[in-house]
Amino acid sequence: MLPRSWPMQNAKKVVDRNSNDIILKTGYGPSGLPHLGTIAEIIRTRMIQKSLEFQGKEAKIIVFVDNMDGFRKVPLNLPKQDYLSQFLGLPLFKVPDVFGCCENFADHNINELNKLIAQFDLTNHVEVIKSSDMYLSGKFNNALLNVLRNHEKILKIMLPTLGEERQKTYSPFLPISEKSGKVLEVKIEEYKVDEGKITFYDEGELVEAEVINGKCKLQWKVDWGMQWHALGVDYEMYGKDLIDSFSVSKPICKTLGSKAPVNMVYELFLDGDNKKISKSKGNGVSLDDWMNFTPIASMKHFLFLHPERAKKLDIRDLHRYVDAYLKDLQRYHNQIKENDETRYENPIFYTHENDLPPPTELSYAILLNLQKGLRSPNYETFRNFIIKQHGELNSTEEKLVECIYKFAEHHKTESHPAPSWMIKYLQKFIDNMDGFSTGLEMQTNLYALGNEAVENKDIIDLKSWFQTIYLVLFGEETGPRLGPFFELYGKEESMKLISAKIK
Ligand SMILES: [Zn+2]
Structure with missing residues (x-):
């Protein structure tokens, strides 16, 4: 039976439609640098391509770049704003590259896209096609004459959608x-x-x-329908913001004589405050954040999960995304060992090419708080501490430790001194430390002390009790389970850490 994952099911729809020379398409407008959404669409389309391969079908992914689009406004993050403003209205590929490294403005952005494609290990799976090459070489000529012959029908489709x-x-x-x-x-x-x-x-x-x-x-919507027709596109996914465009481009494609591709609508990313991520800075997670602070496959893993849901992408949750990835990675290795067919439902099957990294039991959340507690002055000290506690690191773990150190450096938090009512409880915890032999026992003791504090009306409930401890130790309201954390951190270090807060 075919795995139930969305890429497999989408791939099946494609095969049902056409099983030879399958074309999957994604799009990019080079009026600015490629962003998370641009590469996300390519990564997800690769998951479909991989599912087609699983079903014995070859497919090509075209990344279609609309570099003929007019240069509508000068992006604020570019130098030489005045100079650039004289080129407004020109096709993007006629605007100069202010950095001087590429033939034109669009090519500069396309170069950046190509770098990203390489970083995500996708170079051999996609073909980037520029709109200008297609138009100027005459490859779109037949389709364009077709649009001209059918311009009245196309106007009939378009006009009711306009003011x-x-x-x-x-x-x-x-x-x-x-x-x-x-x-x-x-x-x-x-x-x-x-x-x-x-x-x-x-x-x-x-x-x-x-x-x-x-x-x-x-025009854009007609162009979209024409591309499907001229390139023979079998599949294209698109963001929720393009639902209206799709519903118009579809009959246009049909008017030109082709069936619109199989499609899937994906939801957009929201930041911690539920705003569309590209429209705000705040607590969102940028592409750079993923690249700098996570093993990059964890981003692919995140993209695999529920594309149909609007997803909150919050930098304060980054550790959760990575830990979810690491859990699935561990599970996947076990599934391979047991030759378990359900591994094709596992996100890891879709997130790695031929580079499956070894599994780990380490957790991003715990190590991150470890570093927040330790405040190691440099990467080597941090790494050595973990090796001492955990043993030699495999390649997954090396990468993890490196990312976590960088993240902690960039997101330094201020820890707080313990409030006076809390001192006696933390002192008791330290006094009990010698008797603990596992992290679980430490955890149990912290619960007992918390309950005592609630009974004494020192704090309102257990949730606030733990929040306060996290604030005191790490400067944040959430954190890892403390027992396992102290166990990894070591009794002596833990006692030092707490003592420093209750002096
Ligand atoms: Zn350039």
């Missing part, structure tokens, strides 16, 4: 001006279907242009 003002001037074709080089959003005076041309006013003069050979590009 009254926009309806008056809307056209599926955006001519590229011979005068200014800009992408023109103008009223088309005449569609000359037999000649493959259109006429329109450019700087007050009525002019004529071919719709082919890169002299025109298509």
Whole structure:
């Protein structure tokens, strides 16, 4: 039976539609640097491709880059804002690269995308195609003439979705001006279907242009439908924000003579305050955060889980995402050993290529708090401490320790002195320390002391009791189970850590 995971089920729909020369597509608008959403879509599409391979089918992933899109605004994070503003309106591939390293602005961003693709080990699985190459080489010509022949039907689909003002001037074709080089959003005076041309006013003069050979590009929704038709796309997933676009592009694709691809809608990421992540900074997790502070496969793992749910992505939860990944990694190794078929349901099957790292029992959450407690002055000290407690590190663990040290350095928290009522309880805990032989016993004792504090009305409940301990030890309201933490930290170190807070 086919595994029930969403990539497998999506792959099955694709095979049911077409089983030869399968094309999966994703998109990227190079008006800015690629971000989490850009690479997320490619990573998830690779999961479908992998599921197709599992079902014995080859498929190609096209990353389609719309570098013909007009340069609408100068991104605020770029230097030379004034200089760049003179190129507004030009197709993105005609805007210069202010960093001087690439042929143009779009190529600079595409280069960054290619680097990301390589970092996620996807170079051999995808093909990046630029819109300008397709338009200018004439590869889209047949499809463009098809749009011209069907322009009335396409207008009938498009116009009801537009406001009254926009309806008056809307056209599926955006001519590229011979005068200014800009992408023109103008009223088309005449569609000359037999000649493959259109006429329109450019700087007050009525002019004529071919719709082919890169002299025109298509409006976004028409372009999307045309791409599916011209490239023979069988599958494309898209974010919830494009639902309306899809519902229009689909009949346009049909008008051109092709069936719209199998699709899946995924939800967008939200930050800790439930705002769309690209729109805010705050507590969200950026692509750089994933790259710097986690074994990067944990991001793929996160992306595998429930793409249909709006997911909160909060930097304060980063340790949870990594630990969930590590748990599944451990489980996957066991499933391989037992030749357990359910491993194809395990996210790890979809998150690794040929680089399955060894499993570990270490936890990001515990090690992170360890470092917050230790405040090791440098990476070597921290690493040596863990080796002393845990033994030699395998490659997964080396990476983990390195990421955790970096994370702790970048997110230093201020611990607090213990409130006066708490001192006697923590002192009791230290006094009991000699008698404990396991972390579990320490945990039990902390519960007992907490209950005592609640009974004495020193604190309102057990939850607040533990919150206060976390604040005192780590400067945060949450943390790992304390018993196992103290066990790993070592009795002597733990006593020193607590004593320092109750002096
Ligand atoms: Zn560059």
